[in-house]
Amino acid sequence: MLPFEIPIRLAAFAGVFVLMAAWELLAPRRHQAAERPLRWSSNLGIVVLDTILVRILVPATAVAIALLAEERGWGFFHAFAIPAGLAILASVIVLDLAIYLQHVVFHAVPALWRLHRMHHADLAFDGTTGVRFHPIEILLSMLTKLAVVAALGAPALAVLLFEVLLNATSMFSHGNVRVPERLDRMLRWIVVTPDMHRVHHSVAVPETNSNFGFNLPWWDRMFGTYRAQPIAGHDAMTIGIEQFRERSELRLDRMLLQPFREDVGAYPIGRRDKDPR
Numbered sequence: 001m002l003p004f005e006i007p008i009r010l011a012a013f014a015g016v017f018v019l020m021a022a023w024e025l026l027a028p029r030r031h032q033a034a035e036r037p038l039r040w041s042s043n044l045g046i047v048v049l050d051t052i053l054v055r056i057l058v059p060a061t062a063v064a065i066a067l068l069a070e071e072r073g074w075g076f077f078h079a080f081a082i083p084a085g086l087a088i089l090a091s092v093i094v095l096d097l098a099i100y101l102q103h104v105v106f107h108a109v110p111a112l113w114r115l116h117r118m119h120h121a122d123l124a125f126d127g128t129t130g131v132r133f134h135p136i137e138i139l140l141s142m143l144t145k146l147a148v149v150a151a152l153g154a155p156a157l158a159v160l161l162f163e164v165l166l167n168a169t170s171m172f173s174h175g176n177v178r179v180p181e182r183l184d185r186m187l188r189w190i191v192v193t194p195d196m197h198r199v200h201h202s203v204a205v206p207e208t209n210s211n212f213g214f215n216l217p218w219w220d221r222m223f224g225t226y227r228a229q230p231i232a233g234h235d236a237m238t239i240g241i242e243q244f245r246e247r248s249e250l251r252l253d254r255m256l257l258q259p260f261r262e263d264v265g266a267y268p269i270g271r272r273d274k275d276p277r
Contacts, residue, residue, distance in 0.1 A: 005063050005160060009167070016168045020127035020175050027178040029194065030235060034123040034250065042252040043128035049252075050138045058142050062163060065146050066156040075153020084155065091158035092165070093216070098148045099166065100219040102141060103212040108269040114259040115140075117267065120208065121244040121258060125201050130174030131167075134259060169215045173197040192217050199230045203238040207231070209269050241267060 060068075069075045077087045106116040115137040122129045133141075149159055173192040188196045192213045200211040210227035213220050220226035230237040243262050248254055 005061065008160065009164060012164045013167055016171050017127060020171050020177070023177045024126055024175060029176050029178045029198075030125070032124040032126065032176060034247075038247070038250050039122065039124060039126075040128050042250055042255060043122070043132040045252045046133070046135070046255065047131045050133065050135050053135045054138060054142055057139060058146070060146070062142075062145050062149050062159045063156050065149050066154050066159040069150050069153045070156065073153075074150050076151065077155070078153040088155050088158040088161070091152055091154035092162045094152060095145070095148060095154065095159070095162045096166075096213075096215045097219060098144065099141075099215075100213055102144055103214070104223075104225070104269070106137065107209055107212070107267070110264045110268045112137075112140075113268045114264060117241055117243075117265075118255055118258045120201060120241050120267075121249060121255070122201075123240050123245065123247075123250060124176070125174060125198055125239045126176040127171040127174055129201070130170035130172075132255075134256070136259070165215055173214060174201075188217050190217070191215065195229075195234060198234060198237070198239075199227050201239050202230050202232075203240055203242060204231065205266055207237075208241070208267055241265065 069078065073079075077091070082090075106112040115134045118134045119129070119132055119137075122132055148154075169191065173194055174197060175194045177194055179187070179193060179195065184193050184195050187193050192211070192215065196211055196217060197213075199207050202208055207227060207230055210225050211220055212225055217226070232238070243265055244254075244258055249258070
C-alpha cells in the first residue's frame with residue numbers, strides 16, 4: 001500500500017462531498033421531492049457498509065495489487081519499456097474504459113441489473129446517489145478492478161489517482177447542481193457532467209440505458225450510448241425506476257433487499273420488448 005493511501009482517499013471524499021453539498025445548497029438544478037435526511041442517512045450508511053465489507057472480504061486494495069504486480073513483473077506495462085508518465089496516463093484511461101464496460105454489463109445481464117438497480121432506485125439525484133451501490137455490486141466491481149490492474153501492470157500512483165478521480169467524479173456527475181448550459185456543452189467533451197449523467201437516471205428505459213460513463217464521456221460517444229438530453233427535459237423528467245417508488249424504499253434495510261424482491265423489469269438491455277419476468 002502506498003503511504004497515506006487511506007488518508008488521501010478519505011480526505012478527497014470528504015472534501016468533494018462538502019463541496020458538492022454546498023454547491024447543491026447554493027445552486028440546485030432541480031427541486032428534490034424526496035426528503036434529504038432519510039436519503040442521506042441511507043446513502044451514506046451504504047458507503048460505510050460497503051467499505052467495511054470490502055475491507056473484510058477483499059483486504060488487498062487495488063493499489064496494493066499494483067505494487068505486487070510491480071514487484072513480480074505482472075502485466076502489460078511491466079513487459080515493455082513504457083515511460084512512467086505514459087503508463088500512468090494510459091492506466092487511468094484504460095481503467096475508466098473498464099468501468100464503463102462493467103457498467104454496461106450490469107445493465108445487460110438481468111441478475112447483475114438486480115444488484116445495480118438499487119443505485120437507480122433513488123428517488124432523487126444528488127452527490128450521495130453517486131456513492132449508493134449495493135455491497136455485492138461493490139465486491140464484484142472491486143474484483144474486476146483488481147484483475148484489470150494486475151493485467152495492465154498499472155503503476156500504483158495511477159491506481160491511486162484513478163480511485164480518487166472515480167470517487168470525486170461520481171459525486172460530481174450525480175450532483176444536483178446548476179452548470180451554465182454553454183459551460184456544460186464544453187465540459188462534456190472532457191468529463192461527464194451532471195446534466196449528461198442525469199439522463200441515465202431517468203425512469204424511461206431508453207434513457208436509463210444511455211450515458212454510462214463516470215469519468216470520461218468519450219466511451220458513450222464511441223460506442224453509441226450517448227444521449228444529449230432527456231425527452232421530458234431536466235426539470236420534468238422522473239428520476240428512478242418503475243419499481244420501488246414508495247418512501248419506505250429509501251430505508252437502508254429495504255435498499256439492501258431490493259435485488260431479491262420483485263421481477264427484473266424491462267430495464268436490462270435487450271429485454272425491453274420481452275416479458276419483464
